[in-house]
Structure formats: structure tokens, C-alpha cells
Amino acid sequence: MxxxxxxxxxxxxxxxxxxxxxxxxxxxxxHKYDPSGKxxxxxxxxxxxxxxxxxxxxxxxxxxxxxxxxxxxxxARAHAIAVPGHNR
Numbered sequence: 024m025x026x027x028x029x030x031x032x033x034x035x036x037x038x039x040x041x042x043x044x045x046x047x048x049x050x051x052x053x054h055k056y057d058p059s060g061k062x063x064x065x066x067x068x069x070x071x072x073x074x075x076x077x078x079x080x081x082x083x084x085x086x087x088x089x090x091x092x093x094x095x096x097x098x099a100r101a102h103a104i105a106v107p108g109h110n111r
Contacts, residue, residue, distance in 0.1 A: 041089055043067075052079075052102055058109045061086055066097065066104060 043051040043065050045083040052066040079097035081104075084090065 039089070041084065051105055055104050055106075056086065058106055062092070063089075064104050064106075066102065068099065 053063040062082040063086050067080045069078055073087055081095040081097050082091050083093040085092050
């Protein structure tokens with residue numbers, strides 16, 4: 024923030040980024056940090072066996088190493104992520 028109370032975007036620097044397209048065989052839908060900040064939760068979807076029946080997944084990514092630590096199967100075409108008690 025500067026003296027006007029507005030953010031100075033020229034001071035923002037990128038330290039690292041997550042190319043979610045390389046995390047798995049699915050297309051990325053949404054992502055957000057978990058409340059602890061230790062993990063990035065990423066929803067994906069893919070077409071199973073080339074059919075129109077899509078399959079959803081939740082990838083639990085370590086926010087420090089950017090490695091997938093866990094994969095949970097979700098209903099087809101999973102979308103947004105909500106964590107109770109955390110902003111949505």
C-alpha cells in the first residue's frame with residue numbers, strides 16, 4: 024500500500040507459479056489455497072476413455088513443492104471449491 028491507501032501494483036513480484044495444466048490428465052477447473060496455506064486445492068475434469076462421460080478429481084497440491092500429494096475422485100465436471108469457515 025502507498026500513502027493513498029491504494030495498492031502499488033508495480034511492487035508485486037512473481038516468485039513461483041503453478042502450471043495446473045501439467046498436474047494430471049484433466050482440464051483444470053478451479054483452485055484455491057486451503058485455510059492453512061499448506062495446500063492448493065485444484066478441481067479438474069476429464070473425459071474418461073474418450074467418451075462424453077466426464078470424470079472429476081480434486082488434486083491436493085503441496086504449496087511449497089507444487090507436487091500432487093493426493094487425488095480424490097469427484098462427481099463429473101467438478102467446479103468451484105468451498106471450505107466451511109473460509110472465504111469462497
